[in-house]
Amino acid sequence: MEKIIPCTVLVLLLVFAFGAAQNITARRAEEFHVGVILDLGSLVGKVSRTSISLAVKDFYSVHQNYSTKLTIHIRDSMGNDVKAASAAIELLENYKVQAILGPQKSSEAAFISKLGSIKQVPIVSFTATNPALTYDSMPYFVRATLSDSVQVNSIASLIKFYGWREVVMIYDGTDYGRGILPHLVDALQQIDAHVPYRSVIPLSATRENIKQELYKLMAMQTRVFIVHMSSSRASLLFTKAKEAGMMNKGFVWIITNGIANIIDSLNQSVIEAMNGVIGIRSHVPKSQELDTSFLVRWNRMYRQFNPNELPHNKPSIFGLWAYDTVWALAQAAEKVRVSGNSNRLQSCKNCTSLDSLAIYSNGPELLKEIVQNKFRGLSGNFDLTDRQLPVSALQIINLVGGSCRHIGFWTSENGLSRQPVIWPGESTEIPRGWEIPASGDKLRVGVPSSAYPQFAKTSKDPVTNTTRANVFEEAVKMLPYAMPYEYVLFGSTKDTSSGSYDDFVYQVHLKVYDIVIGDITIRYNRTFYADFTVPYTESGIAMVVPVRDSVNKNTWIFLKPLTPSMWFGSVVFFIYTGLVVLSLEFLGNNKNVRGPIPRTLGIMIFFSIFEERLVAEEIVERFLSRVVMIVWLCFLLVVTSSYTANLTSMLTVQQLQPTVNDIQELLKSGENVGYHRGSYVKGILEELGFDRSKIKAYDTPDEFHNALSGGSSNGGIAALLHEVPYIKLFLANHCKGYTMVGPIYKAAGFGYALAKGNPLLGDISKAMLNVTGGDTMIQIEKKWMGYQNDCQNVGPVTGSSSLTFANFRGLFILTGAASTSSLLIALIIYAYKKQNRSTNMQNNNEQVETNRTEEENNEPQEGNQGAVTEECIQSRGDGEEDGQVHEQSDRNPHTSPAACDRSSAVHRGEPSTVLQS
Structure with missing residues (x-):
């Protein structure tokens, strides 16, 4: 009996355990309905369907103890927005789906996301990349992919790195195609690149329409194209581009990540046609999860869904995002722990079928769990905190020989890093980015009707009867390519309203001319609507004034x-x-x-x-x-x-001193001044303060000469203000009697003007530097412009200036130092000698006192002699101090030199050697 009781207990435990297992299985069977809307006829749709199905299978094989399980309901939108919307309504009405994945197109996601916001159903898309889809307008929309706006800076970095100034955009006429435009244009403007043309390929475009559009692009100068299209239409575009010869050397093709992300899944013939294309795509870091076994399982499932297609080696990034999205949704559903039907119906009268759809009461909590879920997935770090995936790095690829080659990365922190690129035509030479189309129109070169034709001198060739110009033609010869062009004359000397140079330069902005040449001053206000080449002449504004023809007769x-x-x-x-x-x-x-x-x-x-x-x-x-x-x-x-x-x-x-040295003299004296009609010099004179009645306009050099020779008092002018190149031409023909003073005002010189962003600017500037920096410009000046080197008045003439104290400062310092130092030395020597004489005098006085005492003790006859001796000492002391013998010693015989000597001898007891007369 005791043995039977334990067996009974064991059996009861087994029964209880079996029942508990049954309950757990029942709880795991609680379904979480999820709708999936894809274009199953597209490559992205097929890849995404496979990844979603494999993700559900893999997730619940790892998480067998979860109490919820995703039940997937897939609908085919067939690429139609209406069918996608109808499928969403059907899923909400019939299956009460708590979430919808993959509205594949951005236009589909826009409507369905608004519907999901009303019904509190999260809409998670891993393919809708249009930047216009934002959380602000659609709070229940989550982008499990990258926005197209994140790649525009990387494209701009490529354009800037290679120095291309113009690009043409080719895009689909859909919300997806147009969505990137404002962001890309802004990024290009920041690097001073322009978009002269936008090629829109409508959905209704046929193969012939695409071919005609490509021929239109070939007739343009720009050779840099950015393609932002769906994979199917991009395949057709590049196939036709190769047929049109636009995949040869000199062309640049850049594809966005919408195409580059699925480049491995495209047909091999299409990849071969895209040889030399560079692209931007999302970077997938290497991981253990993305191993060979996963790819084998994925390919096996793909063949199950698409038995008539060739297997793919690996899923695209869209397939990896779809896989990670399912894992994120499954984890969020488990945290919400849905039990029973959590949808509640709206009670309303006369409601439409759309209004009668139930509102998902757990929607806010589910949305919160989705966006807070972070994990390491197959695509990398999967983080939807900002309602879209963050960008870490973008990969730069190059299609070469039918395969994809990695050439670099772009990050927001470090910018662009790259390797050498193989361009279309299998060329390693960086394309210039533009070409002169062989079948296009000639370059229209605007030429002014100027009183100085030397700067745009045109002449008819007697053989070919063609027009020729000087500096411009020499610059064109320096270009590394042929550039067909034709001259078009602008304005006339009689028509000042239409012949102003500001109007002339503005014509390039209006596309009337491709380039304007001649004596065009590079000015700040003109740079707002035109770009200028480097100047080819000297700069500045100077004065032409008469010179004095007589010697200065000033008395002083x-x-x-x-x-x-x-x-x-x-x-x-x-x-x-x-x-x-x-x-x-x-x-x-x-x-x-x-x-x-x-x-x-x-x-x-x-x-x-x-x-x-x-x-x-x-x-x-x-x-x-x-x-x-x-x-x-x-x-x-x-x-x-x-x-x-x-x-x-x-x-x-x-x-040769000019009659006027300073423009301020003209202002003070109220003299008349002249300028060339139509020149901006008039505005400068008015700014300086000249009265308009004192400003006179002239057209030709002969009129300048007549006005200057007449003088201001006779109705002429005292000075002519003109630009330095014009003045040199004037003085070349009127060398005597006039001179140039200045320049008194800075200017940038003469240059050629082109439309903003014209790619010819850099090449023409380089060619002009080659012309002006060598002997060619000297020959042009001698042949066409008539400059004369023997005219002494060409250049600023100034009289001899007076010598100033500053010119001889060094000499003044030297002579002053020599004089002062010598005087100081002399004073020091004098003071030293005077001090020695004072000491000697003191010693002599003491000796005299001693001798005087001795004399008082001597005999009387010696007293007179002692007095004489004392007087001699006194006489000698005074003589030494004054440096001369006093006359009084000559008058006193006892103090004469001879008497003193005798006295000294007697005083010392020595015999006198002086003979008595």
Whole structure:
């Protein structure tokens, strides 16, 4: 009995466990209905269907204990928006779906997402990339893919890297095709690239229509094309492009990620036709999940759904996004834990079938779980926090030899990194991006009707009867390709309203001309509607004025070589140097400088002017004085030589001095000024303050000559303001009597104008640099423009200017330093000697006192002799101090030199050697 009880317990436990397992199985059988809307006839639709089915199978084989299970209801939209909308309504009405996956087209997703927002049903699309689909207008829409706007910066980086200035966009006439346009155009504008033409391929376009559009593109200059189309229409486009010869060298084709993402799934003949194409596609990082076993299982399932098609090696990125989307939705459904029918019906009268659809009460919670779900999927990091996948890196591919080659990456942080590209025609040379179409119209070159035809000189060839121009033709010869063109004359000298140069340049903006040449000044206001080549002439505005034809007869002309400051400085140093020399000689006990003040001043002047003679005759005795005089000699030599040269220049060259040196003189005097009619110089004169009645317009160089020769007082003008190149031409024919003053106003010179963004700009500028930088421009000036090198008046003429104190600052510093330092040295020596003499005097006085005491103790006869000795000592001391013998010693016989010597001898007890007379 005891053995039977445990067996019974064991059986009961097994029964209980079996029942629990049955309950768990029942709970796992709770279905979560999901609608799927795809175009099953398209490649993306077939790939997505396979990935969704495989994802459901793989997910629940890993998560067997989940209480919910996705039940997929697939509907075929056949690429039609109405059928897609009808399928969505049918799924909501019949199956009460809690989520809808994959409205494949952006136009389909737009309507269905609005419906989902009303019914609180999340709409998750992994193929709708139109940037117009946003969370703001459709709160229940989730983009499990990348927006088309994320790739525009990478495309712009490619355009900028290769230096292309113009691109043509080719796109479908659908919401998908048009959605990227504003974002791409903005990105191209930021790099100064332009879109001169947009090629829209409507859905109704036939093969013949596409071929005609391609021939139209071939007739244009631009050779860079960006293709944003569906895979099926892109395949047809590139097939026809190859037939039209547009896949050869010189063409550039860039495909967006809509095509590049499924490039591996396209037909091999299409891939071969796309040889040389570069594309932008989403990067799929390598992972263990995306292994060979997955690809085998995926291909096996794809063949089950599409038994009549060839198997694909691997799914596209859209298939991986579809796979990860199913996993994200399955995890969100499990967290919501749906039990029973959570849809509630709306109660309303006279409702339509659409209004009667149930609202999913758990929709907000399900949406929240979907967007918060983050995991590592087959496509990489799967994160829908921002209602769309984040972009980490985009891959740059190059189709070469029927296969896809990776050539680089683009990231928002690091920009573009690339490898060499094989371009169409199997060329490694970077395409220029534009070509002159062989079958297109000739380049229309606008030529002005100018009074100076030398800058756009046209002539008829007597053999070919064709028009020729100078600098422009030489530049065209330098181009590395042939450029057919024809000249078109603009305006006339009589028609000032239509012949203004601003109007002329504006014609390139209006597409009347492709380029305008001639004497066109590069001005800031013109750059708003035209681009300019590099200038080929000098720049600036100057004045043409008459010149004086007589020698200057000014009475005080001899003072003009030196400025007042120079005169003042010279006189000051002249006096200072004389005083220094006088002081030096006085301190040196020179008897020539001791005397009355008038005599002393005369010697000082003599020192400063006739220093050579002073040195020769040794009137200047001290060495320091001679050093000062040598430096002063050098100073006078330089100043006098400069003065002589400048005075000579003023008396001779000044014959070419212009009558007006400054434009402000004309303003103050109220003189008439002239300008070339139609020139912007008139505006400059008005800005400077000239009265309009004083500004006169002329048309030809002869009119300029007549007005200048007449003068302002006779109804002419005092000066002509013109641009430097024109002035040189004028002076070449009127060399005598006129000169150029200035330039007084800066300008950029003459250049050629093209429409904004014209790709010819860079090549023509380079060619013009080649022309102007060599001997060609010199020959053109000699042959066509008539410049004369022997005209001395060409160029700014200015009179000899007075010499200033600053010109001789170094000499002033040198002579001042020499004089001052010599005087200081002399003073130091004098003070030292005076100090020694004072010491000697003190010693002598003490000796005298001693001798006087001794004499008082001696005999009386010696007293008189001692007195004489004392007087001799006193006499000698005074003589040494004054540097001379006083006359009083000559008058006193006892203090004469001989008497003193005898007295000294007697005082010392020595015999006198002086003979008595």
